[in-house]
Amino acid sequence: MFWKKEYPPTVVGCESTDEELQKTINEIGCTFQIVDNSTRWCAYAQKWAYEHDFDLIHATSFAYMVSLFMTGMGISAGTEAYLKEEKLELNLVDFLNKIKGEISHEDDQVRNMFEHISDVYMNHISEYEYATERLSFKLTPSEMKKFQEVEGENNKEKFKKLLNRI
Numbered sequence: 462m463f464w465k466k467e468y469p470p471t472v473v474g475c476e477s478t479d480e481e482l483q484k485t486i487n488e489i490g491c492t493f494q495i496v497d498n499s500t501r502w503c504a505y506a507q508k509w510a511y512e513h514d515f516d517l518i519h520a521t522s523f524a525y526m527v528s529l530f531m532t533g534m535g536i537s538a539g540t541e542a543y544l545k546e547e548k549l550e551l552n553l554v555d556f557l558n559k560i561k562g563e564i565s566h567e568d569d570q571v572r573n574m575f576e577h578i579s580d581v582y583m584n585h586i587s588e589y590e591y592a593t594e595r596l597s598f599k600l601t602p603s604e605m606k607k608f609q610e611v612e613g614e615n616n617k618e619k620f621k622k623l624l625n626r627i
Contacts, residue, residue, distance in 0.1 A: 462532070462533035463530060463531075463533055463557060463574075464531075464533075464567055464570075464571060465567060466567075467498050467532070468498075468531060468568070468571050469498060469501060470501060470502055470505035470531075472568060472571050472572060473571070473572055473575045473576075475505045477505070477508065479495045479501060479504075482495060482501065482504040482505060482508060483495050483504065485504070485507075485508045485511070486504045486507050486508065489507065489508075489511050491504070491507050493536065498531075498532050499528050499532040499533075499534040499535075499536060500528070500536060502524075502527055502528040502531045502532055503524045503525070503527070503528040503536040504524075505527070506520075506523055506524035506526075506527035506528065507520055507521075507524045509523075509527075509579070510523045510524065510582070513579075513583065515582065518540050518543045518544070519544075519582060519586060521538045521540050522540040522543075522544050522546060522582075523578070523579075523582045524536060524538075525537045525538065525540065525546070526546075526549065526550070526553065526578050526582075527575065527578055529550070530553060530557065530574055530575075530578060531571065531574070531575065542591075543590065543591060543593060544586070544589050544590055544591065545589045545590070545591065546589070548589060549581070549589045552581075553574075553577070553578065553581070556574070556577055557570075557574055560573050560574065560577075596620075611623060
């Protein structure tokens with residue numbers, strides 16, 4: 462456990478009862494029951510991810526990280542095949558150690574940790590994704606000439622540069 466006491470999701474603004482959370486996760490296709498604080502956090506994180514338009518893999522991984530860092534017991538569902546969760550977890554531990562040294566009130570540390578996990582998944586998750594998708598398409602000779610002018614050591618680097626311009 463990362464905290465001196467057990468915190469419910471209300472510490473980060475969750476106003477839903479267990480019954481409301483259970484109903485929501487059932488509606489979005491999650492098949493677990495809220496039986497303790499870890500599953501309560503997992504349900505809240507699934508609901509939060511759903512409300513913020515996460516896809517299934519990111520929502521499930523987010524719920525794992527939230528339940529892990531909020532309770533010490535992560536509810537996992539095998540998303541490490543798609544995301545570098547070990548690397549992400551280590552970076553989150555580093556962040557946790559940093560805020561424990563900078564923020565004196567534990568309630569504020571918990572809120573800050575949740576906000577940081579949310580920020581990582583909303584804005585930086587691509588840094589932890591495995592490349593699993595393949596693109597295959599043809600270019601005209603003129604398009605290929607323009608593509609070759611893009612800086613990069615290989616086609617993947619060039620394509621990523623173009624994506625980052627969007």
